[in-house]
Amino acid sequence: MNKGHRVIFHIDMNCYFASVEIANRPDLKGKPVAIAGNVKERKGIIITCSYEARDTGVYTTMPLWEGLKRCPNLIVLPPNHTLYRETAYKVFHLLGSFSPILEPASIDEVYLDVTHVQHLHPVQLAKEIQNTVLEKMGLPCSIGIAPNKFLAKMASDMRKPLGITVLRKRDIPDVLWPLPVESMHGIGYRTKKKYHALNIYTIEDLAKADVQQLQDKIGKIGRLLHERANGKDMRPVDPEHILSFKTMGNSITLPQNLCDEKALAEVFHHLCQKLSQRLIIRRAYAKTIQIMIRYGNRQTITRSQALLNPVQSSDELFKMAVLLFQRHWDGESVRLLGVSAIETLDEKEWFKQLDLFSYQKETPKKMKLSDLAVEINKKLGQQALMLGCRLKNEKKVFKSEAEKLYEYLNFLRKQMNDS
Amino acid sequence: MKITIQREILVRSVQEVIKAISFKTTIPILTGIKFHVTEQGLTLTGSDADISIESFVPKEADGDENIMIEQTGSCVFQARYFYEIVKKLPDTQVQITISKQQNATIQSGKTEFNLKIWDAEEYPRLPEINESCSFYLSVELLKNIIRQTVYAVSTSENRPILTGVNWIFDKETLVCVGTNSHRLAQKIVLQSDPNIQIEVNPFNIVIPGKSLNELNKLLDGENEQVKVVITPQQILFQLKNLLFFSRLLEGNYPDTKKLIPKEMKTKLIVDVKAFHRAIDRASLLSKDEKSNIVKLEVNDSCTIFISSNAPEIGKVEEELSSEHFEGEELKISFSAKYMMDALKVMDDEKVEISFTGAMRPFLIKNISNDEILELVLPVRTY
């Protein structure tokens, strides 16, 4: 039926946090509801709000006090991330029953490859999914239907809430191309300027731009987005995708702007511990470390350093992060700090360049222990022995606790970058 | 000071010394070129504190008069302007006169420049040539020493001493060692070598690798022999009409002798070119220089397996035969770059590589002699 064409759904939960709250508290239905960040610590910014609130002019990232000015009867709730996360898993499960080829892209959006679902027309299937999620979970969602992930995502954005939009390749010139270039996923507020500098203002401009120039001026991502603007996107819907991130990291917005070096080092210490835990869980090593500094004036810099030897321990990560920080920090007060491993290696690819002055001290100890573990595992079966810190991960239900944490952090980071 | 000099000679001389000048220096006077006129001729000096170059223009050479000296003296010109000016002067002759304190005129044809100058007293004193510790090297040998050792030094300032090459003379041999702690290069010159004339007391100095690279650029066919003078603060290389000074690195250079393995468990003899090409091919798959790790396996059949694996790109495997094999089987990983760097400086067509285990340094030597020893630390893998 599909002659090699794929049918990809992008399912986007509509104002997810607010919807979850309303689904759990029927008394809120039809009322303007907003979820706002910790009011005490950061002047309260609206993370999301219901459509009733949006009608009064309240929008995401608006300061809370302004929201209350525009909509005095706004019901403000603190975020309940545990609830959102757990609800998300239920939604993923539910969607998984329609097609097993499911890739959660974030806490509130999912790609679904339904190419092989043949008993229903895609639009009908989308309607069924939408109704099921609304009935069983009380949550509204928009669905984009397209031959690839990129178009599906663009489509789901077009009608909200509870929209179903089909975007075929032949619709691209009429529907997609007139949109401003920054409405493409992957072009943010900051990168927009780079495209404008090349006289690219609409998606059409991008689709027709010179590939070589894009490659030279913007890099690989420029070439990639050029392909997408032409409706080409070969990325598969990959259920494992969320587990195979090349980049991982986290950031913290500080309770108040800081310029005390020691206090900032403490923050890095904490961030590196978290990053190290995640690396250990993923059996990965960091090859390139990147730090992010956002100053009080919102100016943000990222600086990275490739390492001679890949690292995993929090101490080594910390050492590099602080080195980078000290090299690039201009002494102004800092609002946010982040540390990521932007290039990672699987532990099987781990290596260490030995040093002339210390090779004799190179402990065969750890080596022997791990060799021993390998031997024992050979005899007793796959995973009889493993490092203690990994144990948690192995009790997979849907995802481990650590994965939940990771996903949640990732989500927060995304929110932060968007705002 | 008052002289008249051939413009061409002046330009050439300025070009030589300006190589040493850095305009980023924190010492203002070092942005200048020092002029020093004696009855014998003109000496120009340029320096960035780390290295200094002195160029001497004799009053006469081969019966031709280079400079007409009316009055001796010295001063310091701002290098940037001076160089631009003399390059573009109209006449073949240039007259330079210190008119009054802090002012000089440069006259050529009908053009006259009036330039501010600095007091030569402010300029750093370069060490006097101390004859007691000097020896001679042929240019060819000096170039070889530089080529075969400097490549191995460290470029990171973490251990400053390792950014230099250690020269140790013990009455019988001159041993030159460079290492960045991941690889090491050692060149040994016997006192009996005809390319060296050395009869001095033992010394142990560390010459910055950067300085040696700069020196290498100045070595050409015009010079056959270089006189080397070691003073407490600086080392001096005397070329024809040109002196090259470099400060030394202070502190103790690690004793690398005891870090070089003596026994060996596996020995290979390979053809340098073929082996180099094989490693080069195996490193094609790696994304960056730092992690181009190549794996080498040998078993008793004289066959060497070279492989590399980049999970996202692919795999490469290659077999080549060893001319000679003795000892234990071996699997070892190392940086392709370090291996290729070492192979590049070997003199012989065939080299001997000896291993003492997967976690210990291995050695590369010429077959015909023990002059060069290259050592590479392997990479430990999962």
Add this chain to the structure above:
Amino acid sequence: MGKYENLKEMQPYVIQLLTNSLRKNRLSHAYLFYGNKGTGKLDCAFLLAQMFLCGQKTNEGHPCGQCINCTRIYSGNHPDVHVVMPDGTSIKTEQMQFLQKEYAYSGMESDKKVFIIKDCDMMTVQAANRMLKTIEEPLPGMLTIFTTNRKSAVLSTIQSRTQQVSFRENSRHQLLNFLTTEGISMHLAKVIVNMTTDLNEALQFGQDPSFADSYAVVLKLYETLETNKMMAFIWLHTEWLTHFGTKDRDKNIFGLSLFSVLLKSILLKKLGYADDLQIEEIANINLMIYRETELFAILDEIQLVQNKIRQNFNIQITLERFMLYLQEV
């Protein structure tokens, strides 16, 4: 040699300590000079560098000040004397890298090298740690001098590895002497020593050609307040703002500082604390315009006004308010 004599007069103990150590060959390899701004720390660091390198020291250990080592230390051309000072808000990593390299290299002319790190409290922790390595294992012939006016902000590891030398606050009498020997009139010198004890700042004030005029304007303000307080507002526009301008924040802040010196002197006089450094005008002006408590209040108000100007408040409006305040006190 003037500089040396001055330092000797202003920091006699420091100079004594250093000359003694040098004479007995007990010079430490690293010093931490600390004390308030303008107490001569940097000058003294240069002096110590001269003492260390001068080949023609006097019997007392004074540097000759004339040999090529001495002169080049002051002109900044000595190849073995390195001075690092904060570039902006901190001492940058590149500066530290340069220092580290210089530590590793042999001296250019001799085996003696001097490193002066001004405001070492501005080093980042990492930069300071890099320094530690080098001062922990000093090679002979190396002298490192750190200076700071915030000793508490200096890394404790640096404090513990250096010999600490305290620079006492300059005495106003010495400062007065110094200023008058520099050719500044006694009349103005007295005003200056009531404003600052920072030697460099004092000199800067004294050498500023507009200083006398600024002071005259400030005196006129007081006269205006004496004759008719209600005129102050108009006077602000006709005199003050034409002299200090409406844009230059530093100048206006400076003018206000001068005014507070005048008021403080009046207050001290009224309270019976006048000493021989009193500004000379005190003798001839009317002390009765404001009561003591009012003077205290005005002095506080001046600080507030200065802060506002610093914080980018409109200068003219801020000063207009201040004039109204002066009228109503």
